[in-house]
Amino acid sequence: MLPTLLLLLIPTLSPASAWIPVEDWESGNVTVSVGESGQCVCHVYTPDTNFPADRVQNMQQTSKDLILEVKIQTNKLVSYGGKLEVYLTDLSDLTVRVVMLESNPDKYIKLDFELLRVELEEFKALVSQLKGSLNSTSPVFDSLYAEIHNMTLVVNQLETYDKSNLDVIRIEFAKLQKKLEECQKDQEFIKPDIGNCNHTGIMGVSKPMVVQLNAHLSAGYIYGGWGKDSKPLRGLESMYFYGAYTGPAVHDFYLYSDYEKLILRSALKRHNIPSGWEGTGNNYIVHSNTIYYQHNSPFSMTKLNLTSAAYDSRVIPDASQSFSYSYSANQNLDFAADETGLWVMYASVENNGKIVLAKIDEKSFGIVDQWNTAVFKQSAGNAFMACGVMYATRSADLNTEEIFYAFDTKTGQEKHLNIRFQKFQEKYTNLDYNPTDQKLYMYNNGYYVTYGVKFNYE
Structure with a gap:
């Protein structure tokens, strides 16, 4: 009887099912019955053990795409990190200039304030660009925003202070101009004949x-x-x-x-x-x-x-x-x-x-x-x-x-x-x-x- 059973089973078994552990054969996946002619008939129910090659291929492609995206984002981080370091240095220099303005605003003219304001706006735009590109809500950006905003307020206040002193400067300039005019009148008698x-x-x-x-x-x-x-x-x-x-x-x-x-x-x-x-x-x-x-x-x-x-x-x-x-x-x-x-x-x-x-x-x-x-x-x-x-x-x-x-x-x-x-x-x-x-x-x-x-x- 056994040779007949093997002949019946071997053609129906896949290579994968041939390696099913013995303990699984004793489970509910195997049934035994007697046929009409009295022979012993075994019914084996093998699980779906075919290897999912298509799924693995999809997974590999997805993995490659993810690795490429990670490299792109990493390069972005390196690039923006370098830019951020440069602009943070510039921002530090700009802070020093604002402190100098605070200490002695009388030495600066309106153009200086305008240039500072333009540079602050450029820094603000840069921080926005970095934040959008990195899709980040890091406290670092919030701190930069706050510092730029405060510096802008200082510049505006200093410019107002400077404008308030323009009247004094104009008065002093008018006095100086009057003195020069008087001096010119004193010198009118001098007509050089070179x-x-x-x-x-x-x-x-x-x-x-x-x-x-x-x-x-x-x-x-x-x-x-x-x-x-x-x-x-x-x-x-x-x-x-x-x-x-x-x-x-x-x-x-x-x-x-x-x-x-x-x-x-x-x-x-x-x-x-x-x-x-x-x-x-x-x-x-x-x-x-x-x-x-x-x-x-x-x-x-x-x-x-x-x-x-x-x-x-x-x-x-x-x-x-x-x-x-x-x-x-x-x-x-x-x-x-x-x-x-x-x-x-x-x-x-x-x-x-x-x-x-x-x-x-x-x-x-x-x-x-x-x-x-x-x-x-x-x-x-x-x-x-x-x-x-x-x-x-x-x-x-x-x-x-x-x-x-x-x-x-x-x-x-x-x-x-x-x-x-x-x-x-x-x-x-x-x-x-x-x-x-x-x-x-x-x-x-x-x-x-x-x-x-x-x-x-x-």
Whole structure:
């Protein structure tokens, strides 16, 4: 009977059912009965054990899709993480700027507030983009929103504060404008006739026009000088120069392309004097694109060509280092330029400490003529040249300077004068006349000061 049963069962069993455990055969899945001919018949009910290959394939594809999506989202996180780090740094910088505005809003203008507001809006949009892209409600974003909102409120408040001060600023500006108008009225009598020396000399000096504090923005730079080229090259008519120091040493000069750049302290060029060419004293000038100043060792007059940066020096045999102007030491060589050329003033032992006036030949850089004056140098505050006449100044009182002496090189005659003008502050280290605009340029205790000059054409 058994062989018959196996023949009946084997064709009907799948390979999977052939491996059904014995214990399952003894369960309700197997029934036994006797057939009509008396043979033994077994009925086996096998479970559905076919492997679901289609489902596995679907699962594998879904898994690949999920892995790809995870990579995409991971890349997004890395990208936005990097952006967030950069913008958080920018936001930190922006916070510092807002704190600076809070500490001193008067230094900023409306444009600064507008730029801050635009940047804050950009940060706000960025946070929204990050939040939407990452589909996140993290407290980090809420904190960023709150910080940006608070900063925006601060900027708006500061701008309001700034606007409230605009009225005060306008009032002060109106006062300043009124003072300038009054100053202009005071100077209306001065009508420069540039280059005309058909007069009998200076008859008046205007009130001081205080331009501003020096380019270093420090009142400690009391030694120095400033002004314009007294014989400018073509195209350089608007150039200004400046040099100032905390002591009487001379080690660099600044050049400005025009008056506006001077005011904005935006130098066109800076000349650092190399070792061995350092100077002393501050009575230097720029003439024909060349700076003339006093050299240290050997004691001599030196020039620096501003185009070629070439240096040259000449010793003046009888010039002495023992005599200076009354306001400061080391003012031994005083360079000047006027309508008639280039000059240098100094004192000599042979002339008993009195000022010697010498004419400089620009090409040979030598002394071509000289005159002895009666002014004891240490009693003078400074001296300058105008139309071939040397004018010496001295202090009348704390607030007043006086042109007390004149020496005419054309006639060899001298005059005692009493032309007084107001000083901005008591002491100054540089005073020079410029023939291109007939103005006096003074470096007064760290400040740029100018005066208009009136000549007697009668």
